Amino acid sequence: MKVLITGGAGFIGSNFTEYMLKKYKNYRLTVFDAMTYASNPETINKFRKNKNFKFIKGDICDFKAVMNAVKGQDMIVHFAAESHVDRSISGPEAFIETNVKGTFNMLEAARLCGVKKFLHISTDEVYGSIKKGKSKEGDILDPTSPYSSSKASADLIALSYYKTFGLPVVITRSSNNFGPYQHPEKFMPLFITRAIECEQLPLYGDGKNVRNWIYVEDNCSGLDIVLHKGKNGEIYNVGGDVEEPNIKVAKCIVDALSRDMGLIKFVKDRLAHDRRYALNSSKLKKLGWKPKYKFEAAIGLTIQWYANNDKWWMGLKGKKFSKYYRSNYGKK
Ligand SMILES: NC(=O)c1ccc[n+]([C@@H]2O[C@H](COP(=O)([O-])OP(=O)(O)OC[C@H]3O[C@@H](n4cnc5c(N)ncnc54)[C@H](O)[C@@H]3O)[C@@H](O)[C@H]2O)c1
Known part of the structure; x- marks a missing residue:
């Protein structure tokens, strides 16, 4: 094939x-x-x-x-x-x-x-x-x-x-997928890589936007x-089985990396930011699909991967990325 x-x-x-x-x-x-x-x-x-x-x-x-x-x-x-x-x-x-x-x-x-x-x-x-x-x-x-x-x-x-x-x-x-090889501009790798470097974590709005996470x-x-x-x-x-607000995911990352919760900084919300997504996946389950990973274990694996593979993501955080970051979240 x-x-x-x-x-x-x-x-x-x-x-x-x-x-x-x-x-x-x-x-x-x-x-x-x-x-x-x-x-x-x-x-x-x-x-x-x-x-x-x-x-x-x-x-x-x-x-x-x-x-x-x-x-x-x-x-x-x-x-x-x-x-x-x-x-x-x-x-x-x-x-x-x-x-x-x-x-x-x-x-x-x-x-x-x-x-x-x-x-x-x-x-x-x-x-x-x-x-x-x-x-x-x-x-x-x-x-x-x-x-x-x-x-x-x-x-x-x-x-x-x-x-x-x-x-x-x-x-x-x-x-929302998470795991290895995701560009550090996206929410979870952005927070993990910045927390690794003890930098501020820019959280949109009140942080209560809910996503249905899947490994x-x-x-x-x-x-x-x-x-x-x-x-x-x-x-x-x-869809994953878990729904979590962004603030909970952010705290989970800070906690897993033993950083200070003060790193989380609320920033101006994204325009027209969708509040909640949730999927019914029973149609796929009828074909025999069953997600294998629990959220807590999978986020642990993900954090570990970024901690062990800093060369992979550091290369993506050059000058252009800093410009993009400033235009979205203000100064560093
Ligand atoms: N990441 C998520 O959580 C998520 C959730 C649901 C659906 N999706 C969908 O899954 C797909 C992959 O998402 P992702 O997060 O891996 O994206 P990504 O941005 O990490 O990867 C996209 C890839 O497409 C390539 N690409 C972009 N424009 C191209 C072009 N014109 N010609 C050829 N290649 C091009 C890029 O070089 C890159 O390798 C997308 O269609 C996205 O809409 C993503």
Whole structure:
């Protein structure tokens, strides 16, 4: 089986590539990634010695490059995206370009090349903020940010390719992932890496925004099931069992690293910050999925990974990152 993984040098894509290389020894995996600021060459260097792994540097917005990569592939797992909500507020255009036009290019190439499965990776953010209950796959889409709106748009285009052309599309919408290889601009690695360095932890608003956390390996096992057993044209939520407010996650990190709670600093809230996401994942559980990791244990593993791999994340925190950080959270 030949599988093309877009965005495989990013956070979830690289964890998924690792998961698949370990589990399916006879699959041939090709990562197609533009290596934007969100990627790190070190993340995929470890795969290079595996004879079943190939890397192509390419942009999903470049249709010719996409066609060359898609030719001869059996399945596509499409992670590549601009993924940071804050950046979609300060610069939305790249999100429309990559997440909407780029996804269209992937679908169109898959259709022309007769790909047998197209797994499109989406997010719980497309449902928007919900006060109570849990979002189900049939719920209306009510995205808030340019990021979540671009992802919702891509979901609809992907479904249209199933309905109109019969392209075998399946979609997953996962909740907030955490684990190794996540860029330090994102909430959990930002707080872990800054707490390691005894720097202030900028917490948006009152810190009571609730997220449904999932350890990245549990998401990968869900994606594996959907890729192999998911019904074409269907959407599957992949949510962790735990809902926690950001303030609790922040305190947990400070506590685990034996730092002072005074490091937590409340900062001006993100524009239109969604209050709560929660997913009902019973549809995927019916296919046999069961998350393996408990939140407390998984956050411990995650903190340990960043503590042991400072070379990986320090390289990503250069001058450009400091500029980005100041523009979002004020001075250091
Ligand atoms: N991180 C989460 O908690 C989460 C939750 C739900 C869904 N998702 C979705 O999962 C997918 C992966 O998220 P992530 O957190 O791993 O993102 P990430 O930002 O860590 O990685 C994205 C990867 O895509 C690549 N990329 C970006 N633009 C590209 C382009 N034009 N062409 C080719 N490659 C390009 C980047 O270089 C990077 O390697 C995204 O589609 C995201 O919307 C993420």
